[in-house]
Structure formats: C-alpha cells, structure tokens
Amino acid sequence: MEYKPISDKAAGVFGIVLSVTLFGLSFYMNTRGFSARAHHFKENYTRLQELLGLLEVAECQADSAKLQKVIENVQAEYGTAIANSENHTTMDDRCARFPYGRKGTSRTLTNWDYIYIWYYFISRYLSLGLLYASPVLIYSYMIFVMN
Secondary structure: OOOOOHHHHHHHHHHHHHHHHHHHHHHHHHHHHHOHHHHHHHEEEHHHHHHHHHHHHHOOOOOHHHHHHHHHHHHHHHHHHHHHOOOOOHHHHHHHHHHOOOOOOOOOHHHHHHHHHHHHHHHHHHHHHHHHHHHHHHHHHHHOOOO
C-alpha cells in the first residue's frame, strides 16, 4: 500500500474548486464597477462633445482675440477631461501608437516607450498565463511531486 498525502478524489475536487474559483475571480475582475465606469465614460464623452461644440461656435466669431481665448480655455478643459478619464492613460496612448512604430503618427515612440510597452505586454500576459495555468500546475505538483 502506497502512502499518498492527498487522495486522488480530494485532488480532483480541489482542482475543480480551484478552477471554478479562478473562473469566478476573472469574471468578477472584468465586471467590477462596470455601470459606474460606463457612466463615467459617458460623462467624459459628453463633456468632450460640449468642448467641440464650443470650438465650432467660436469659429463663427469674427474677433480673433476672442477666438484665441476660447481655444485656450477649451485646451485647458480638454486636458482636464482627458486626465480624469480612465480610458485615456499614457499606456493606452503608447499601445495605440505601437503598431505604427516610428512612422505614421505625429508623435513617434521613443526607446523608453518601446521598453514600457514590451514590459507591459510581457508582464500582463505572463501573469494571466500563470493564473490560468495555476490549477493544472498545482494538480500536476500534487500528483507527481507529492507521491
């Protein structure tokens, strides 16, 4: 008779529980605060539309000094709106410009931008891969190493 620290039945149940827990956790992480985030995105989009409307109205003005003043105010408010939006982070901007490389956009990526992007992608997908593979790795450890 061979001694097993954990029975096959318990290991199977543990693997199922771990898999379901990981599935539920990934579902929860993707949907947490969805309605609040969606409302925030809508508010930001509406504010950006209002700023665009202000610029269109200001273009009809004949006075260039007044137009310049409106443009400066809109630029300041635009910067505030973008900074307060989760949808517009520096990493999002870098990732959006990444496919074009050093050509095709008005703002090219620097070498540091490439380093940040590669670090972001590698760490993100490596951590996700490890999370999704963890039930298999733990089960394999329990079968092969603990015997």
